[in-house]
Amino acid sequence: MEIVKDKFCIILDSLSKEAKEGFDFFCSELQRIADEYELLNKVDKLEVVCLGTMYRDIIVSAGKVNEKEDEEGVYYFFASCAMLSSAKERVTQTIQHELMHIKDMVDKEFKFNNRIWKELRKDNKLSGLIPCIWNIYVDSRIAKMKKIGISKAQRSDEFLYASRQLNLEINRKEIGNIFERLWNIEKIDFPTIINKAKELSRMKRE
Numbered sequence: 001m002e003i004v005k006d007k008f009c010i011i012l013d014s015l016s017k018e019a020k021e022g023f024d025f026f027c028s029e030l031q032r033i034a035d036e037y038e039l040l041n042k043v044d045k046l047e048v049v050c051l052g053t054m055y056r057d058i059i060v061s062a063g064k065v066n067e068k069e070d071e072e073g074v075y076y077f078f079a080s081c082a083m084l085s086s087a088k089e090r091v092t093q094t095i096q097h098e099l100m101h102i103k104d105m106v107d108k109e110f111k112f113n114n115r116i117w118k119e120l121r122k123d124n125k126l127s128g129l130i131p132c133i134w135n136i137y138v139d140s141r142i143a144k145m146k147k148i149g150i151s152k153a154q155r156s157d158e159f160l161y162a163s164r165q166l167n168l169e170i171n172r173k174e175i176g177n178i179f180e181r182l183w184n185i186e187k188i189d190f191p192t193i194i195n196k197a198k199e200l201s202r203m204k205r206e
């Protein structure tokens with residue numbers, strides 16, 4: 001696996017010394033965590049792009065995810081340049097989280113299917129619920145590895161918030177119970193995440 005970074009990182013010149021060091025740390029964490037997650041032979045490259053000064057965003061795209069070289073197999077994640085000069089912990093948290101999604105996508109047992117996902121995203125509730133459940137699965141595993149990640153409380157709040165935004169007909173107590181069950185799942189695959197999202201979107205208030 002190669003980290004491609006020089007081509008599109010022109011704005012780095014305009015960053016402070018602190019932020020530049022933060023960027024080096026960002027790239028070294030990509031390498032370290034990709035190694036830890038055993039992605040080095042499964043993803044051919046991670047391309048880091050620093051966007052223009054207006055947004056100062058970093059985009060990381062992973063090539064050849066899900067065994068395809070076409071666009072369908074590419075996973076993107078976004079990070080803010082603001083984090084480069086903030087706490088290192090934030091950088092590690094973000095990369096641990098995002099690379100865990102990639103780890104799932106390249107895992108045959110996870111059965112990720114980008115074509116189906118693209119189709120489901122047209123449904124407002126499912127496009128909100130699927131990432132929500134997948135995020136819980138990602139962060140609960142990071143928590144079980146005793147790493148500093150997005151906390152259970154924070155994920156729980158987000159789940160409650162999403163349930164309100166999506167007008168799910170489930171009361172607060174039941175949302176708490178559902179979250180608890182999702183957080184404790186040991187292993188799940190993408191088709192099961194989809195089914196759980198469909199189940200939630202169809203639930204009716206008792």
Ligand SMILES: [Zn+2]
Pocket residue numbers: 097098101135138
């Ligand atoms: Zn995520």
